[in-house]
Amino acid sequence: MHVLVVYESLWGNTEQVARAVADKLGSVGTVDVVDSDAAPITVDGYDLLVVGGPTHAFSMTRAATRAEAVKSQSALHEPARGIREWLNLLGRPSAAIPAIAFDTRVDKPRMPGSAAKAAKHELRSMGFGTTVKQETFRVHGYEGPLLDGELERASAWADEVIAALGLGSRADR
Template sequence: MNDTTPVARAAIVYESMFGSTRRVAEAIADGLRPFVSVTVMKVKDAPEAFPDIDLLLIGAPTHVHSLSRPSTRVEAAKWGDDPERRLTLEPDAEGIGVREWLETCGGTPARFAAFDTRADMTEIFSGSAAAAIDKRLRRLGSHRLLAKHSFLVDKDSVLVAGQLDDAREWGRTIGETLRTTVAV
């Protein structure tokens, strides 16, 4: 086996309303791929358990200081219907969210990392979906590989410049960290 063959396995599960969280998940996967075999999936497609992976990454948009709820996803759909906002709702955005999915999870992998998209302001004012994900996964017995990470959006729910580069770099950091913690 050569040094460029990924040996660890990761899954990225994400929820996205207008595409920003999806794009971040894809960029994280790009950064991870040199180190890890990675699968990216919408939360609606995620299984209840991941018995064959070394790391689970979960990301979601921050709604009302935490994870989305059915009511906040309905509100997001209204934003998508407003032509002045110029937002396109992601397919299945109004379906199951990370909050509900985490309530149905069976066994979780030994390691996880959480990320979110949130408004470009101090976290004390915006809140963090990643903080809620982190808390729930630790309660389920999983261990945090790296501290949660937030990727910022502007008032129009568009990623702030440089956030996708930051996501790729975070993916590389995760890959390097995972490589040193997973026995080869």
């Protein structure tokens, strides 16, 4: 099992979630964790794709929302290529592989929209298997930190993914 985890992170919260998910998925195979700026534009050779990013303006970020986050919210990092742009560059998979999506979102005020839901829809339209429900992880304010227990929830969600996709552990294989 070879897993690709692609994340976009402005304050580091989404990266933390991506790494927690990757750590758990490491129990079933090799995991490559890369930010959206460095992500390959093919998934050939991978057996599972994980995509995560922050929710901005009710969906995946855009160049303008990332720039605004840096300007008005002092985001630490402004990706040149977010998950939206990366998905637009990504070629269709040569074989049907499963893909899962997650996002990070401010806890209060609760806002509608989801980067994960939008990413899942895009992945499905590209031919990826998207049977596993997307997940949201909450942060305090725009910059975070993550709410208490969110990294543990990310690990538990990865366990649910393993079970839902029938991946089992290395020991089971």
